[in-house]
């Protein structure tokens with residue numbers, strides 16, 4: 001078994017495994033084998049020992065996924081009834097590859113002996129190439145037949161698996177049908193895979209209907225007689241006709257940024273036209289407009305208990321994390337950056353995001369994670385400026401039980417370990433203390449972590465995304481930041497433009513307002529003030545201004561007077577004006593320190609609450625606290 005091997009040696013290893021059996025692996029399977037060797041460092045002949053959860057962990061996980069389990073249960077039973085006679089077990093997993101439900105056929109003993117039980121971990125990092133783990137990693141339906149399994153101990157299984165997605169296109173888990181000792185060719189599993197995929201779609205559609213039972217929903221399918229009934233698209237709309245949820249078929253036909261689009265951007269009819277075509281949408285009925293809208297059969301469902309989605313869905317979508325396309329908006333510089341980022345996603349390249357506070361660095365990191373093959377794995381953020389220096393080490397690297405006096409009895413997993421398999425976002429990386437820079441560099445280079453007090457290292461497979469508002473090259477020049485760590489973190493660097501530099505400011509303002517408060521609009525003077533302001537706090541500040549405007553607005557329109565005072569004062573850029581006169585600058589500094597101190601006292605030194613009250617991020621608050629030399633009373637002298 002090759003370890004640390006060059007690509008050609010690895011390819012030869014995989015080829016020889018399949019070649020001996022006269023097989024040619026599909027690309028998705030070969031890639032999974034490469035991952036099993038290079039990322040997960042597994043050995044085909046070694047069966048994992050940590051592949052089962054304890055009974056208590058299983059109970060906890062099932063309770064956590066209660067809604068999903070209940071919803072999927074009928075689909076799992078239906079599939080099991082259809083395939084049990086043919087000797088198949090049916091399993092349902094969560095998005096991390098742990099089986100939550102298992103329906104076994106008559107000779108159950110063989111199946112349980114093969115790990116086909118509730119609480120088994122089929123994640124690729126544990127079991128290598130296998131049906132559930134590889135369907136989750138590749139986000140596609142597939143069959144892993146016998147010797148295609150990475151671990152020799154799984155080579156008796158033939159598994160046909162489909163991922164299951166929620167109405168925001170995020171993975172919920174997998175549906176799997178497995179048979180044992182099937183000597184037939186893989187092609188014989190084709191119909192099984194089709195059946196599993198069909199049931200996965202049924203579960204997704206049930207999830208969609210349940211979630212949007214009180215909302216306007218649209219069912220769309222071509223009028224064409226050859227159209228596939230199982231490919232019916234389902235869309236949930238808010239009151240203004242904006243898409244707030246969809247099923248897999250809809251995401252497949254509109255892969256980019258479906259959520260948040262207006263229905264007229266997808267169909268050639270807006271919400272009013274649809275309601276008119278379906279005679280106003282009588283309550284509790286499902287009305288069809290056959291073939292009048294772009295050759296599509298469109299059914300609008302107006303539930304009996306209809307309450308406009310505006311009361312729930314927009315709030316949810318306003319809080320939902322923006323996608324990469326939504327973040328790029330209409331700005332050519334950002335769109336170009338997103339195109340480049342998509343190309344390097346999943347290529348094991350560390351990314352460094354720079355930009356002023358509030359430009360969306362963390363939002364970008366989250367969107368990159370969501371767009372990557374790691375989206376079902378954890379996204380873990382560590383703000384290096386927001387925690388005291390002394391705590392960064394244990395936060396990042398963790399510790400084992402009893403490793404130092406005062407340590408938590410149970411030990412603590414550090415952020416690096418928590419992020420294993422997923423993405424670690426290191427915010428304000430420029431503030432990382434020097435000695436920890438050295439330790440981080442070693443961990444990233446060796447891809448192994450030894451937690452404080454631990455005897456053995458943990459293998460790490462993480463995508464690292466860092467962010468900074470500082471000029472790291474200047475910090476390198478003054479020896480405050482390690483140059484070698486910089487190059488390790490900066491496989492590719494993207495600079496996010498300040499809001500005042502963005503050419504699509506009007507688009508950003510409208511987009512945010514539509515998400516925050518659908519139906520509200522801006523008066524001409526409010527719109528002009530928002531466009532002309534210099535936004536030192538960037539999108540975060542704009543969001544706060546729009547929130548205030550929406551809260552104060554009357555009659556559906558945000559007036560200039562509803563916006564924060566600085567916007568009404570004219571279009572000055574506060575920081576530049578202040579710096580022009582040192583004395584005034586000094587006064588403003590003092591006023592800011594007083595203001596922050598008041599907020600900190602009022603919130604009893606709760607940093608998140610104080611930052612929110614000040615309309616700045618926690619890291620900016622920490623920076624300001626340090627700059628003004630503010631010290632919490634009971635921390636004095638430490």
Ligand SMILES: Nc1ncnc2c1ncn2[C@@H]1O[C@H](COP(=O)(O)OP(=O)(O)OP(=O)(O)O)[C@@H](O)[C@H]1O
Pocket residue numbers: 322326327328329355356357358359360361362363364427467469512539540543617619620
């Ligand atoms: N293009 C965008 N569209 C919608 N919301 C956005 C966009 N960019 C940022 N946001 C939102 O603005 C807020 C600030 O963004 P974020 O925290 O990512 O900024 P940041 O650059 O990481 O800030 P800081 O450097 O202060 O930590 C968040 O609520 C984020 O969801």
